[in-house]
Amino acid sequence: MTQMKEVIGETETTKQMTLIQAINDAMRILLKEDERTIILGEDIGKNGGVFRATEGLQEAFGDDRVVDTPLSEAGIIGTSIGLAVNGFRPVAEIQFLGFIYPAYEQIMTHVSRIRMRSMSRFTVPMVIRAPYGAGIRAPEIHSDSTEILFTHMPGIKVVCPSNPYDAKGLLIAAMEDPDPVLVLEPMKNYRSKRAEVPVGKYSVEIGKGKIVREGSDVTLIAWGAMITIAEKAAEQAAEKGISCEIIDLRTLYPIDRDIISQSIQKTTRAVIIHEAHSTGGLGNDIVSIINDTSFLYLRAPIERITGFDVPVPFFTLEEHYLPTPARVVEGIEKVVHF
Amino acid sequence: MTQMKEVIGETETTKQMTLIQAINDAMRILLKEDERTIILGEDIGKNGGVFRATEGLQEAFGDDRVVDTPLSEAGIIGTSIGLAVNGFRPVAEIQFLGFIYPAYEQIMTHVSRIRMRSMSRFTVPMVIRAPYGAGIRAPEIHSDSTEILFTHMPGIKVVCPSNPYDAKGLLIAAMEDPDPVLVLEPMKNYRSKRAEVPVGKYSVEIGKGKIVREGSDVTLIAWGAMITIAEKAAEQAAEKGISCEIIDLRTLYPIDRDIISQSIQKTTRAVIIHEAHSTGGLGNDIVSIINDTSFLYLRAPIERITGFDVPVPFFTLEEHYLPTPARVVEGIEKVVHF
């Protein structure tokens, strides 16, 4: 219900969608509405993307608007820059976040800096979509969650939806944003759940987190696939009489500091959950935000339940890399019983 | 004097050296001693490197051991991997840290992971040297300080000397390390000071920070070019009756958590200083370390004096980007008078 407040435009009708269908729907709407929209990437045409995110789009809009590119990430991002500064609104799919690295130079030195380097004479309103995260038994390198390579990059925004509603709304917001936006799509959640999603156009504001569970003893902060883990942990904690509040960050840059500080000042305890490695993970930024805004409120050291400082292991061991509800519950108990 | 404790081998004779001379000296020693050593990079041969780090080395050791490569960072790192797994010990120079991004994929998916991916059947004992940081009026992109792109990368180590002694010792340690090491060389300090440096071979242990000023009221944590800023700030604070301890981290991964926690538990207050952007900067990791180890000791929120969340500006404005002693002093006063 609260969601409806964020909806703009046609909202009466909703439809059951998975997260991936919601992503597809967002692109379909903007392809229809805005002729500047152009989708490009590897295998996104006839094949509809390796996860079917662009299923049916080339058929509907033509192969000059939904374009299969050569296998060349720097080429995809580099030419998207040219398209974007020259009036188009490219949405580039990177097949997996683990394959974005060849384009890192283009993103770091141009996508994120052209506005500044040209004093806004040229801008790059483009979207980069990338499936990410572990837990689907994919081959190596396919499971990285290196979001901080982009949150430590002034000039770009980073969002990460955990559910179909946010996925559609955030992707539409990203496609309409005047600045480049990286949309991280948790593969694990692509088809894990269906939800009611408005069939019309709406957007979810970039830069705003959301309380997805209210509670009073401790705040769990997570995003993407880790929301499910947080929710399970919160259930288990509830059985032990501990009341958890959960924040779904939704945007990783610029981060919603207010929602974090308000919640912490209420609950006085925090557990942060993310897949990425502990060192350098976004969790450390959140610790800093709490330090900066809520030092005197904090009753226990903040716990971070994260991936370890190791490459994401091969899939037989990935469950031992990823945060689990059990690990989160231990973190919760630790902060509560400090 | 305390430095001498770390020295191994011939240490009687010392010589005045700048940081860049110390770097040169380290490579010269290992080129002489270990025929597996091979130095490669752009303009490092006849030209001796754009900063003269490799001055005279090609002349002394031949152009098959000190090799000018094509302008191709992924090529440099990629072939170094091949050299390293096949018995050599490459030291690759990247001309400026801001030009390492084209090689990011090679570093992220291979340099740092080959040991794990092959269960130690193949290893990559290589060194990547990169001048870095702002403050020398260089053109754009030449002044990045994106160390966290590598500290958030399990499998590689990252060191950053602030002075000639550490530069030589850390580079030798890096060249002898069984794992890949990124050596970040603060350009601002290349020639800023001379110091007595042993002419023989010695190493500075990777993973160990150093107290470079003892104090009791607040701990300043910094590295590289920021040590000078911290020292100036400490002087100014001393005039106001505040006693600062300064930690020179020296290694950015794996970080010396003990030196941090011991100092904080003594001084009970911390100011962290770095050039990199605030969001995602290593400062946040240090905040987490203090949270994890010293929560109950802390009398004030930790202050971070950092570069802003903006691309490093063109050089006429870079002084407004970089932390200054004045900003650090304000941070010190803030934590002391909290």
Added chain:
Amino acid sequence: MTDNYPVKRVIDDKGNLIDERFKEHISERLVKELYYHMARIRAFDRKAINLQRQGRLGTYAPFEGQEAAQVGSALALQADDWVFPTYRDHGATITFGKSMTRTFLYWNGRVEGCVAPANRNIFPPAVPIATQLPHAAGAAWAEKRRGSKNAAIAYFGDGATSEGDFHEGLNFASVFKVPVVFFNQNNGYAISVPIEKQMNSETIAQKSVAYGMPGIRIDGNDCFAVYFETKKAFDYAKGGNGPTLIEAVTWRRGAHTTADDPSKYRSDELGKKIVDPLTRIELFMKTYGYWDEEWIRATSEKLTNEIDRAVEEMETFPPPKVEDVFNHVYAEMPAQLAEQKDAYFAHLGRQ
């Protein structure tokens, strides 16, 4: 350009020699070896697909149709040469000496599957496309520097030619004249993207011009052409003449991986005119008198046994060790990683 780079063949689609003079280079031993390895890896490949369907293997990348390219090139290697394969080149690596068991393990999400025997320099398969090309150049450079007679081979697909690392790898290899063979399997597709959308050049071989290195185009389904031309490229490399780019024109008969559905992007018609490389060598063997029913039967039985044993070994392989999440990241585990490990084991102990 196709005139400059004609497709070299030794046998035609019906298994007949293009030129009778080739005969003297073709020993019975070679014929049998080629057949044996092609049959062997095909059986492996089919078994892997079956296992995947039965849920006994993870997502798998089949190579059916590319056996001549993989076996022909692998047999041209010598024991101390270096191999830098992709995820689709386990036909080549198994032929060169990697264990089938380990290969199955790889596709079952086991890092142990990356580990080649100590006497074979086989790199873990490159997953990020084209990244292995500079590695091969570097390993070959090391051989050159130490004055050995070893060389390296890098396997890669048509799609890989679009990546910057393809370009940088070939450029380095040519500038430093290192003993490496860049062995391209042009199977027509990079997942769903046909070669016409991948590049505007008519051939991959012509890309060698950019590096002033020899480029040759061969029928990748003709195991003899592959074998002889790869051998030639190795001789050239080992003779101190530098790298060669080989384009082996072939066809992926199956899906990109078991998670892929080629009917979405490719009509069945397309592959029909391409004669299967195993059929080609069978026809050749029959025509030229190498077909020995008894040997064929024995071979087939032997292979079935070998593969069954490998499956069994894979399935009874000791389970993955949780500590391997933490090991092999550094030579010596940094304190903070050791702490993470200890904390996690303590946690497991409490569960």
Added chain:
Amino acid sequence: MTDNYPVKRVIDDKGNLIDERFKEHISERLVKELYYHMARIRAFDRKAINLQRQGRLGTYAPFEGQEAAQVGSALALQADDWVFPTYRDHGATITFGKSMTRTFLYWNGRVEGCVAPANRNIFPPAVPIATQLPHAAGAAWAEKRRGSKNAAIAYFGDGATSEGDFHEGLNFASVFKVPVVFFNQNNGYAISVPIEKQMNSETIAQKSVAYGMPGIRIDGNDCFAVYFETKKAFDYAKGGNGPTLIEAVTWRRGAHTTADDPSKYRSDELGKKIVDPLTRIELFMKTYGYWDEEWIRATSEKLTNEIDRAVEEMETFPPPKVEDVFNHVYAEMPAQLAEQKDAYFAHLGRQ
């Protein structure tokens, strides 16, 4: 390969027409325009070096010796075309319409120096080598998609050909057949690295073969050859035929930048046999009756005034605004960045 890619010339080293038939294409207007712009940017370049020596400019990248390549190509552009230059192509961008004042500002560490006039699509100079090639392909693609007759040009050096982005940019451009001209200035060196160490190919033009696109090699010190061949490539592009790779063989007479000392890596002898492009056009003008002392003198005076004015404008340009450290990062400043800005301004207020 040098046979396949002969160096095209219109005039020889002494300024004589290689073929009298070229005459009819050479109007007095063209001659004067070429001369004028070459003299203009040379004067700019020399002034910049002087200013740098006097401490009135930061590190500067001179282009002396490359004026024919830069002016000849820039004059082949039309007003709505797109230009993607490097740090050394301000000769071309000034000719195309960028202000000298802004160009000076760029080299004085002012971001305002990146901003081209509103009626000229000139991108900020690419500092990371070769990154601009895919941008040019993308901008050209946009023109093609909207059915315009505009095209793009990407400038880059010999060293840039070694980067992956060179390869990926040319590949995209050829696959999508977009109207772009890849204009290489082969000045023999990438900082200290001579072209023989940069690549094993005899020419850069031949790299076009990899992309199935036309490649041509021209005398980059012959402003007529540059002008005509670039124009031809633009006509080809605008006619819907796709990209061209042009290699303009030239020479950097000075240092890589004012921070560089070429005597460390290059003997003075090397450049001596190369006739300066300005001398070449002067000789041509004298031989063919275009040399008008009065006009030359007036031009020179006019340029001196123009440049002096630009220097004055640069030196009296409003000082950099501290707020520009924070502005232009996003369309709308995120709250946390605004907080950083406010805190910093408050800090400055307290000092």
